[in-house]
Amino acid sequence: MKKIKTRTRGWIMIIGMIAVIALIFTSCAENEKIAAKSGAQLWAENCQRCHNTPSPSAFSHEQWKTVGLHMQTRAQLTDKERDKIIAFLQQ
């Protein structure tokens, strides 16, 4: 009985995860206000969620591209956020 209960719990988790992944393809709309945010604004809002906002002079043009990808894997930034923040930090 306990085994069945555990299996059921496992299946519920798997179905839940699949449902989450399915949401990816159904909920990717942003409104105009969000779309109009500048790289500087996104830099200020997102970086400080975990750490202090980095100085643009901390890394070179190419380094920021690499750091941007690394940070996307940590903070689950959207692609647009990543690109805008990198462009701001490269200035």
Add this chain to the structure above:
Amino acid sequence: MKRINKIGHCLLAIALILLSINSVKAQQTTADSALLGRIAILEQQVADQKPGESHFMVAGLTTFGFVSSKTTFTAPGSMGQITRANSLGDADHYELSPMFLFRHGDNLLVEFEPSFDGTNIGVNWANISYFAAPGLVVHAGYFVVPFGIYSKKLAAGWIDKLAGDPAGLDLPGTDFGIGFSGGFPLGDMKWSYDVSLTNGLQLLPDGELQNAGIVDNNKGKMLSGRVSLLPFSNSSLEIGVSALHSNAGDAGSNFTSANVTMYGADINFVKTFSPFLVNIKGQYNKINVTPQTYTSPVDSSLFSYNNVTSSAFAQISVRPVGSDSFLKNFELAYRYSNYTTPAGSAWGQNFHENDFGLDYWLSWRTVLKFTYAQSRSLSTTSVTAGGTPGLTNINSLYLQFSVEF
């Protein structure tokens, strides 16, 4: 005669002018060739500097410091025993972790972070990420299992506001496997996901769980994930929930049927209330292991207990970022943490800790931390299970320096 002289002067003047023109032309040709040479050198330098498809860089962090602690252990019915320790760069509070990042094009990133903790050299992560599509990053290798926010996002010394880590949040740890993550806008809001399939946790003979990534002890795998929602358009609030399921028993052992289920919830709120930046973070974890029968190391008798563990922390820090004076570099922090392990087990305890911190930020990524930590741990262990009952109080003072490079 005068006329001849005049003609002579004119010819001389013309000859001098012609000579001057030739001389200027010769100088100009020399200048042009020098300029062309210089341009060629600059062009070569620019060509040498062009980014290319790949990029390699080294970043990372280091943390070191000093801790002075006083431990008082009081066994039931006896006087407290006091031990004191002063330590520089001890294993719990020292770290040197260079991080190697290799980017190939715009879609492929390899991350490798070895770490020296004062005693051993280990690996924090070694994985490859493929940025497959907007909102879909596929990663494989050895990576931090997605669960909660502390381990993956806040544990680095230059990010953490306090010197130590909250107890009981090291599970599940880092593991071998494959994962998917991404973030998406949702109107004014935003949400993200991070899921993985990895080898899993191991249940030890006393019922304690060993971190993932050490041994692959069975055919089962661990499914783990976190989903978060950022309900405000300024991303100031993030609420996350996590879940994990893993087969944990060694293949062929008495624990073959053992499974682990973990649930977690976390919150992250960061907002400026001028002139203060207020930072609130918290996480709650609960771990359930399916009931098993364990063998006492003391008398080989069989015993069982409710193998449920919970851990939590709540933290607030305040920094006057709007101040014009040097005060803007200071940050005050407080954290409460609780770690409750199974009563009747060999490691049963009810642990509480209060941490008070004053940080001085030398730059955005360099910090000097003073932390006072006071903890109280009441053992709920069983002597039959091999535990030691008693009360342990620890008072510690940390001076810690951390930098990201």
